[in-house]
Amino acid sequence: MKIMLDAGHGYNTPGKRSPDGMIEYEFNRAVALHARSLLQNYQNVTVYFAHSDNRDVPLQERTNNANSLNVDIYVSIHANAFGSGGWTSASGIETYIYTSKPRIALQLAQKIQRNLVAETGLPNRGVKTADFHVLRETKMDGVLVECGFMTNQNDLKLLRSEEYRRTIAEGIVKAVSDQFNLKRKSNPSPPSTSGLYKVQAGAFKAKKNADDLATKLRSAGYTPYVYQENGYYKVQVGAFERKQNADSLVSKLRNEGYETVIFLD
Structure with a gap:
């Protein structure tokens, strides 16, 4: 099965940011990676x-690529906004x-709507129809998910959280898996990067040490992943x-006391 994930907009898309400056694409791409x-x-x-992280890909190019690749499903990921640029009370999925x-x-x-509302606790704004380009111009089935409001201060706290981004990704993937009866691999490998x-954040001979560090990181709001490589259990954050995003x-x-390293895979 071929799936296209679309992190809506880009780093340089005008206007797509919260009143205090969070760029919507930061959230969208993080969910797509997860x-x-x-x-x-x-x-x-x-x-x-x-x-793409390198440029704002035009909508027509996105849908043309999906059509030429003959993907089976197109999932566009977004954060919502309401009003003329200030904080509002609009909230939900x-x-x-x-x-x-x-x-x-x-x-x-x-399925996506049900999963995300159940896992996030945000208001259920329902499944709706729209004449969006990515839904109209794709030859395959497509959905567009609005995962919370950047213009709502409470929603925005969640949108900034890696744990929330992971939760959104899990809800979307579970829905896709259920809809298309995907079968899990018997020996899942670590995420391809x-x-x-x-x-x-760490590499250990003993798996317990890696698991303990992962638990600590998770409680601090991060999304660690433990995998085994070259005789070590490594904790990837x-x-x-x-x-520049990795450096950040x-x-x-x-600054929080973790000994971290960065490398290009």
Whole structure:
């Protein structure tokens, strides 16, 4: 099965940010990275990205790529906004499909909506229809997920959290798995991060030590992953296409007392 994940917008898209400056794309791409890592644990699944960290990919190019690759499902990931630039009370999760209500897209959207509302506790704004380009111009079934409001201060705290981003990715992937009856690999491998800058917080001979560190990091709001390589249990905290993002995480972790390293895989 071929899946295209679309982190909406880009680093330089005008206006797509919270009143205090969080760029929407930061959230969207983080969820897409988590989702790709999770999907790699399923058999016969290939994941493509519609977006790029290097430039704002035009909508037509995104849908053209999806169509030329003949992917089976298109999932566009977003954070919502309301009003003219200030803080508002609008809050919650909503999922969109095209106006013709394609059957498979509707079923998937309902599963995504149900999962995300249950796992986040945010208001259920429902499954809706819209004439969005990525839903209209894709030849395959597509859904667009709005995962909380950047213009709501409480929602924004969640949108900034790595734990919340992981939770959103898990809800989306579970819905895709359920909808298409994906089969898990018998021996899942660690997330593929080829070509990415990896942030590592520790490497241990004893798995318990790695698990203990992962638990500590998780309680601090991070999303660690423990995997075995070259006789060591390694604790990975992040993987980024841009080195500056990895550097930022390393600096934050070191300020909190963690011994971290960064390397290009």
